[in-house]
Amino acid sequence: MRNVFFILLLLSLSGCDTQQQEANANEAATAASPPLTFGTSYDQLLAKFTEINFDTLAVSPPDLENGDSPFMGIGLDSAMTALFPKEISGVDSSFAISKFALDADNTALIARVPGDYWSNRIVLLVFNHTRRQLHFKSDIAYNWGDAGDWETINSWLIRTKDNTLYQLTDDTSGSIEDGVEPEKAESIVSSEYYLLHIKPEITDTLSKDSTSLLQTYGHLLRARQ
Incomplete structure (x- = not known):
């Protein structure tokens, strides 16, 4: 036993x-x-963007009428725009502008996509090479106008020596007084400034204190006025 x-x-x-x-x-x-891959479509998309290097990059809505803006970009077909994140996916008339390294595993892309009326919305995207994913980060330039109301967004992308990326944005809007003859009407204009910290995972709003930001970055903001 x-x-x-x-x-x-x-x-x-x-x-x-x-x-x-x-x-x-x-x-x-x-x-x-090996990690899962999803074909070469993203590689083809990234190849359309021009590599750039900068300390401070001023970004403004393009002048579509004259076509002489550095933010006109290269046209993208529907197969490529289908790869865009949901905030801007499935759109025609989109353009690749430029790209730069955010860190060893993430590439930032600047693209021109349709706004309310025209393709004059400039956006910042980030592509993660390991996950093979493209994310929307922020609007960096845009303008529109309708029946006396208008808005213009200009931004500066600022990179520090340690490759930290910030976005300083001037959001200025205006309107014409209602019920006043056009030749006598006055434009009511207001500006708001904000500072973002652009990270691969998230975008942090560091400040919406327009007065403080104007004091710190007045050399940039006043240049637009």
Whole structure:
């Protein structure tokens, strides 16, 4: 009886050892497996964007009438715009402008996409190379006007020596007084400034204190006025 007990014990230990070996082998195989890829479509999209390097980059809505803006870009077909994030996906008349490294695994893209009336909305996107994902970050330039109301967004992308990226934005809007003859009407204009910290994962709003930002970045903001 004792011999039978020892035989069963040895078989049990052997089975546990085999299961552990299989688990270790599966874990090693999983670790050795290459990451999933989703074709070369994203690579083709990124190739349309021109590599740039800067400390401070001023971004303004393009002058579509004259077509002499540095933010006109290269046209993208529908297969490429289908890769855009949901905030701007499935749109025609989109253009690749420029790209720059945000860090070792993320590339920032500047693109021109349709706004309310024309393709004059400039946006910032970030592509993560490991996850093969493209994310919307922020609007960096835009303008529109309708029946006496208007809005213009200008931004500055600022990179520090440690490659931290900030976005300083001037959002200025105006309107014409209602019920007043056009030649006598006055334009009511207001400006709001805000500062963003652009990170691969999130976008942090650092300040919406327009007075403080004007004091700190007046050399940039006043240049637009």
